[in-house]
Amino acid sequence: MSSVFHAFAGNVPVFNGDFEQVSPATPPPGWTMWGDQKWKIASNYTRDTDRPHGGQASFRIVHPKGTQGYIVTDPSRALQPKRGMAYTFSFFVRGEHDGAGRFGLTAYQSLKTYLDAPSPGSWEIPLATDWKKYSFTIREGLDFFAGEACYILLTFKATSDADTAQTMWVDDITIDESPNPAGTVQLIDPSTLKKKPAEPMLAVGEKLDVIIYTERVIKPVNLLIGGMSFHRLDGHSGYPFDKKGKYVMTEETAGAIRELRLPMTRFYGVGDGPWSVEESIDRVAELCQKTGIPTAHVILELETENASKSLPPEIWERAVKRSVEKNYGFRHWEVGNEIYGPALWGSKAGMAYATPDEYAKHVAEVAKAVRGVQPDARIGLSISDQSLRWGNYLLRIAAGSYDFVCPHFYAGVDLNKPLETIVIETNKTIMERVETLKALLAAYNPDRAVTILDSEWALYGACPGDKEPEVNERNRNIVSILHRAVRMIGYVQDNPLEGASGWELLGNPAYPGYGILYPAQPGKRSINYMFYRLWNSQIGSDVLGMKGSAPANIASLATISADKKSVSVVLVNASVDKAVSATLKLNAGAATALMLSQPSLDSLAYDASTNEPKPLPTTVRDNTVTLELPARAVVFVSVDMGR
Incomplete structure (x- = not known):
C-alpha cells in the first residue's frame, strides 16, 4: 500500500x-x-x-x-x-x-x-x-x-x-x-544590508504647494545623468559612419547633438567594426569632437553587442594604447554589453560567456592589460542586477577587477498599465533596485570606491501582443519622457549613481520605439530630444531643499544656478487627465515656463505639431510663482531671483 x-x-x-x-x-x-x-x-x-x-x-x-x-x-x-x-x-x-x-x-x-x-x-x-x-x-x-x-x-x-x-x-x-558542500560560495543577502530609505521631500496633498529654500543647498547636481548613448559607430541607423568607415552624418544632425549638451555617452561594439581597433578609437574621438561630447565621460565597449564572442585582452590593450598616445582622454572601458543575455535569454549568434566565472576571468585579464597601459583607467562590469548568478555572484567573484558597473535599468513594464504606475510606481521600484545594488557594491568592495555608471536605460515597455518593445510608440513619446523625467529627478535628488546614459541617440525608422534623432531625416526631432535638450540646458548646479505638499502623481525638483541668480524647477504630472494647481514660494522676481505634453498616450514622438516645447502661463506675485500644471506633462520653470 x-x-x-x-x-x-x-x-x-x-x-x-x-x-x-x-x-x-x-x-x-x-x-x-x-x-x-x-x-x-x-x-x-x-x-x-x-x-x-x-x-x-x-x-x-x-x-x-x-x-x-x-x-x-x-x-x-x-x-x-x-x-x-x-x-x-x-x-x-x-x-x-x-x-x-x-x-x-x-x-x-x-x-x-x-x-x-x-x-x-x-x-x-x-x-x-x-x-x-x-x-x-x-x-x-x-x-x-x-x-x-x-x-x-x-x-x-x-x-x-x-x-x-x-x-x-x-x-x-x-x-x-x-x-551545502564545503567551499560553496556564500553570497551576501541584500535584505541584510543597510540601504538608504526613500525620503520624500513633500507630503501628499491635493495641490502642489511648496516652499523652495534658495539658501538651503542639499547637494551638487549630478549632471552626468543627462547622457544619451550611441549604438555602434557603424550602427543600425547607418550613421555616423558607413561600413567603409566614412563619416556620413550631416552637420545638421551633428549640430542637433551639440545642442543637447550631452555630459556623457557610450558606444558599444567599438572593436567589432570593419576596421582596426585603432581606427575605431580615432573615429570615436573625431565624432566626440564634432558633437561636443567630453571624452572624459565617454564609455567605450569594444566587443560585439550581442555578446556572441569576446575580444582578447591584446585588442583592449591596443585600443587603450591608441587613446593614450593620441591624448584622446578616454578612460572608461566597459567589458562587454549585456553579456548575460545569451545565457539568460538564448542566442542564435553564439555565447561568449557561458558562466559568470568565464566572464569574471576575462574581465580580470582585460583589466590587467588595460591598466598596464593606462593606470588610471576605469573598468566597467556588465551585470544583470535581477539575476543572482549574473548579478550578486558576479559582483563577488569579479571584485577588484572593476571600477563601475553597468546594470541597464530598463523598466520593462506593461504599457497598458495606468500611467501613474508606469511613471511613478515603476520608478520607485527601480530606485529600490539601484539602492540595493549600491549596497552590494559597497559590501563586496569595502576598500574601493565602485560606482554605478549605467550605459543604457529607458522605459522599454510593451503591450500584450507587441512583437517587441521597439515597435511601441509609447517608448519614445510623452509616456517615455514622463517616465524618464521622474527617473532623472530621483537620480538627482538621491544621487545613487555616478551617471546614466539613456537609450538611444540615433534611431532607425524600422525600430520606432527608440532613437531621439533620425540621421536619415536630419530635420526631424522627437519629443525625447526636446526633453533632453531642455534638461541639460536648464538644470542648475545645486539641488535646493523644498517643503510642502503635492499629489502622489507629481514629481518635482528645484535647482539653483552656480551664480545663485536663477532657479530651475522641473515638474512632472503623471495624471492622464487631471491638471494640478501649482504654487512655488521663493524669492521670485520673474518666471517663465515651458511645457512638454501630447494630446494622447499614443501620440507620435516625431509629430512636430505636438512635440515642440510650448510656453505655459505663469504668474508672479509677492515673490510666489503660480501656474496650472497640465495633465501628462513635464514642465520646466525658470525663475529669476528677486532683489
Missing part, C-alpha cells in the same frame, strides 16, 4: 510524488494548475496507469499547440527551504515524441499575497519516448536566499516551445536536502 508521502529522501516529503494515490481528481492530489486562467484545462493533467516508471501510475501532462498551461506543487505543500542547505530535485520523464520539456522552481516570499520571489532555477529537459532520470541541485545562499524564496513550488511544462504540441509523463519525484 502506497503512502501519499511517497518519498523521504533527505527528510523532505513530496506529496503524491509517485502518483500512487488513487483519486478521480484532475490534476492529481498535491498538484495545481498555474498561470493564466484560460489555460487551466484540468483534462490536460491526469493520473495515467499506462507505462509508469515505477508502481502503478505516473503523471500525464498534455500541452496542445499554442497554449501556455503548466502545473506546480500545490502551494499548501510548498517546499520551505532552510538556510545553508542544498536541495536536489530528481524525477523521471518521458515524452510522446522527442522534444524539450521544462522543469523549474516557482518561488514566493509570501503565499498570503503571492508575493513573488526570484526563481532559484529553470532547466530545459530533453525528452525521449523512454524514461530518463534528471536531477537538479540548488544551494541556499548561492542560487537563492531562504529569507526571500520562502516557498518553492516544483513546476513542470511539457514543452519549452508553446507552439509545439507535446505530452510529457513525470514519475517518482524526490527531493534530497543536505548541507
